[in-house]
Amino acid sequence: MGQPRRSVCLAVRAQLAACVLATSLAWGQTSRLEFDLPAQPLEASLRAIAERDNLQIVYVSADVAGIAAPALKGQFTTVDAITKLTEGTRLSVSFDGKATVVVKPKETSREGALRDSAQSWYVDEVVVTGTNIKGVAPAGSPVIVIDKETIRRSGYSTTEQLLQSLPQNVRSGSEGATADGELSAGSLAGVNSTKGTGVNLRGLGSVATLTLINGRRIAASSSGTFTDISLIPLSAIERIEILSDGASAIYGADAVGGVVNFILKQDFEGAESQALYGFTTEDGLDEWQLTHTVGSQWGSGNALFVIDYKNQSELLAADRDVTSTVRHPTSIFPENKQIAFVFSGRQRLGDKLSAQADVQYSHSERFGHLTFSGGRLTAEQPNTIDRINAALGLTYELGRDWEVSLDGVVSREDIDLRFDARNVATGAPDASQSYVQDQRQDQWSSGIKVTGPLFTLPGGNVGLAVGASTRSEEYYRKVPLWAADEEAERTVKSMFAELHVPLVGHDNAMTGVRRLEISLAARYDDYSDFGDTTNPKIGISWSPIDSLELRSSYSTSFRAPSAGRELADSNKGIDPLMFIYSFTAPDGVGYVPVIQLFGSSPLVPEESKNWTVGLTFRPESVSGLEIGLTYFDIKYTDRIIAPPFDSGALLDPTLQAFVTEYASAAALQAALAQLVNGPVSYYDASGPSYAGGFFGPNPENSTRYTYESRWINAGKVDISGFDLTLDYGFEWRDNQFRFGFNASHLQEIMSSFAPGVPAVDLVDTTGNPLDWRIRTTAWWSRGKYDAALAVNYADSYVDTSGAIDAPIRSYVTVDANFRYELGDAAVANKNLFLSLSVINLLDEQPPYVAASGRNSHYDGANASPLGRMVTFGVSKRW
Known part of the structure; x- marks a missing residue:
């Protein structure tokens, strides 16, 4: 959008407003276009629409700064699309009937009232991860968004592959929370009996990262040590929002290292089918994946249903050089047959009342082998995991942009584990070492939240959210062979409040302060077994110029031992x-x-103090460029x-x-x-x-x-470092380009295992986070062609697993993805896409380490033994 034309349009926008309504409404009845936008800053969505539809969208940057736009998918007129994106904000939308849309603060006028009455009958509430207040981004907090297009361009076929590529996430770590965790050097590798995968932000452990689905907690896995993200089908995800900051004031316990919120698809019109087949070029593993999505939208609501089936073969340690010394047969990755269902529905029940329902169900059958290092026993490990999450919500509009919402959530994970041991020499079953294990984790919660604008300052509306909730957790484990019969339960009652204060906005902007916003939040949690705690959070965002945002946040966090093995065993004492x-x-x-x-x-609860400071720079001279820098410091006690x-x-x-x-x-x-x-x-x-x-x-x-x-409870863990991100998109002739850069640097992780024990720095040691992890991406699109390339870099470090420390080389892998749209002249191939992705294109092998789990020789925290994987795909939009 050129500056001269923008200035002219802004000068005459008052005259435009007087004549635009009738034209835009008539135009909106005949020109419906297809939209597929991720949740992102509103300015990014407006730019995307302007570039695609050759429109002039007129706005003042300060008016839209800090406003989060929801994901938008379906067919709309441009004015209706932008109206949806700005719903719940102080902005209004008008159109000149030709090629100019004006977005400006709402004015009290007949034209504004008529426009509001023409809005869509049903609009989803917009809430960004890290805040309970709709329509705003959390001031001061860094949020990483992986949108649907980024997911597609990555070429990954599973949720765990995608998250493991994130530089801020450590692949495995001490708890072995990956499918190949049995071969890691982590002290808790054996705890991951289901071969699931967790998220481990900053390397603080998967228990320190809160995992949400659609903003709601779900039952934990593996005795409460992590939440298994591999049970979430990648095909059902609309976007992933990652808050790399403490958030106990918003969400309660577990949000120490950060929050990962999986937003599943909700709005969809029509049907789409997808089939994927992948295999490793080195022998050992292949997989099939079939997905079908069907959805419908109507004036007062929508519904969507996704079914996803995956069949992945077993990969044995004997199939890879770095694990060839492991006793055979032992699995790196188990065989996995998994089916998942996702349902989402929204319905208006009247002028002011609406209902929402979300249900996810996953059934996974995993089968692996394990042979002990002594060589006398081998075992088959069949296990079954069932997880269901069901949420029902009601929202009532109180008027004056206030609303009250009620929410109820049920989540359960049932695990059936078997360990069928045999004597290697004779092949005979060994009943003394064979066992079955039944494990169940249940969670129920309900809550009420009231949110809306308190009053208006010159900088905008002061938003408030207050609420209360109660959550019950139950854990059960029974292992007859060990005479283990464990049960644990707890109840958590909570109250919270959050305030968003825009001190300076467009109307009172001044030199040096174009925007100034503060977020204040506090949460009180009362545990039935560990007492109560209050955690505050404060965040501030300041824009000295329109293109630069400076931000900072401070918070405290709290995490009680999970109602799984940590709690149960503390009641039982030492395992027998x-x-x-x-x-x-x-x-x-x-x-x-x-x-x-x-x-x-x-055990006593963990506590932490989190501090971040950073900036986001969007230079006006380089349209489409965004640079982010965030420094973080976490002081973790009683971990x-x-x-x-x-x-x-x-x-x-x-x-x-x-x-x-x-x-x-x-x-x-x-x-x-x-x-x-x-x-x-x-x-x-x-x-x-x-x-x-x-x-x-x-x-x-x-x-x-x-x-x-x-x-x-460890003595302390002090961690500090910074993230550097860059995103740049532009068009040249008929080509679209987008480049991304995401680097995570850890300065130190000073860890003391017990009070009085000297702290040691764990960075750049075996099984722990590295000082540098970087992912660089490039994307190109022209007409029916679409290609993406990514380079993943893990820095060199020190092998501390052997008798003598030794250097470990850096680990660099390249991913490539290509997609082609067949011609749309015939109905048979309309909206038909073919894709080819290659993960680890150069077949880079993991660096050698002296000793890891089961006598393997790679570091599962920082490398994967999978090798090159090629995946072919076909998708059809019906």
Whole structure:
């Protein structure tokens, strides 16, 4: 949009307003266009419409700054589309009947009242992740949005692949929260018995990242250690919003490292089918995926239904060089057959009342193999996971832009696990090591929220949101072989308030202060088992010039132990199953048997203080360019962790707090019997021969050491770093281009495993986050052709897994995606697309590390053993 023409239009917009209504309404009845826009800043949506439809959209940047536009999909006139995008804001829309649309603050006039009466009968509420107030972005907080087009251009076929490419997310980490986590060096790798995948922002652990679907909590997985995002089909996702900031004041516990909000598709007209087939060019894995989406919109509502089926084969460790030393057969990735259903519906029930319903159901059957390092036992691991989330909401418009909403959510995850062990030598079943495990996690919640404008300042409307909620969580686990029968439950009652104050806006802008907004939020949570807590948050956004936004936020966060294994085991004490490993002797010569203790110490909630400061720059001289920079500092106390497994722990001064030496083996056995209040079972993992291990047939009779791998409250974790992002889109002749850059830099993660223990920096060490992770993307489109390229960079670091530290090279992979639209002359191939994507185009192998889980040789936190994967796709819009 050229500056001269914009100035002329702004000068005459008062005259335009007088004559535009009749023309725009008549034009709007005949010219309906197809729209497919992601949720993003309003200015970005306006630019996209202007560039595509060759329209002049006139607005003042300060008028639209800070306003979030919802996703928009379907057929609309341009004026109706822009009206939908600005619904709930202080902006009005007018059209000159030719090629100019004016977006400006609402005025009290007959023309404005008539225009409002012509708006669409049903419009979704616009709420951005990080705030409860509709129509505004959270002041001061950094929000990353992965929209539908970005998802498509990535070439990824699963949700976990997409999130693992995000530089702010650590792929695995200490809890092994990936499908190949069994081969990681994480101390909690064995906890991930379902082979699911979690999100681990900043490397603080998956429990420190709150995962939402459509803004609502869902039942956790794997004994509460993470939320399994692999159960969310990528085809059902409209966009992903990532708040890389503490948000306990908005959402309650768990939002320490940040929030990942999966917004599923809601508005869709017609039907669309998609089929994908992918395979690794190195032997081992292939997958099929079929998706069908059908939706309908009518004057007072809409409905959408998605069904997604995925069939992925098993990838064995023997199929990859870096895992070829793992005992065969052992799975890297299990076989996975998964079907998912998504339903979304909205309906007006009158002039002021509307209802919303969202239901998601996933059924996954996973099958893998595991052979222990001793080589005596191998096992088949079939498991079944069922997860259902159902939400029902009612919204009543109170008038004067106020509304009250009621919300009820039910979420359940049922897990059926089997461990069918066999003797390697004889092939006979081993009943003493075979077991079944039933696990269930339930969550119910209900809440009320009232939101609207309190009053108007010269800078705009002061928005308020207040509400209350109650949430119940239940956890159940039963393992007959171990005599484990665990149950835990809790109730959380909450109250919250949030205020958005636009101190300076368009009407009172001045030199040096074009915009100034403050967000204030506080939340009170009362736990039935861990007491109460109050967490505040303050955010500020300041634009000294129209093209520059400076922002900062401060918050505190709180996380109680989950109502899963951490809580259950704290009531039960130490698990009655003890593992015996060979550790390096305290004098460094030879080995001694050590009993590793699992379970939980008495726990207290985690707390953190989060501070961010950053900027967003959109230079007027370079249309389409946006640069973002965010510095973050998190001080985390009483973090709940399990100490790292380290066979050299008897020599490591930083781990001595977890080592106990007893006067004799008998004294140790007596202490354990008292702790578990009953008989103790032992599992000998001490050596290559399970007929006796390194230490004979009864190693428990010769050990005097225990090593705590129980859940504990760590002393502290201090983490700091910054994110740098760049997004630039432009047109040249008939070509469209878009470039992206996302870099995450961690300066330090100073971690102390116990009070009084010196803190160590975990950055750039095996199994932990790296100092630099970068993803660079480029996209090109011309007519029916569409191509994208991405380069993923993980910096070099130090291999600390062996006896001697060694360098690890950087890890660079390239992804490519190509799509072609067939001609639309014939109905048979109208809206028919063919696609080809190649993940890890150059087949880059993961860097070698000395030792990881199950004797593998790659670092699951920072690399994948999958290799090059090629996927062909076809999609048809009906």
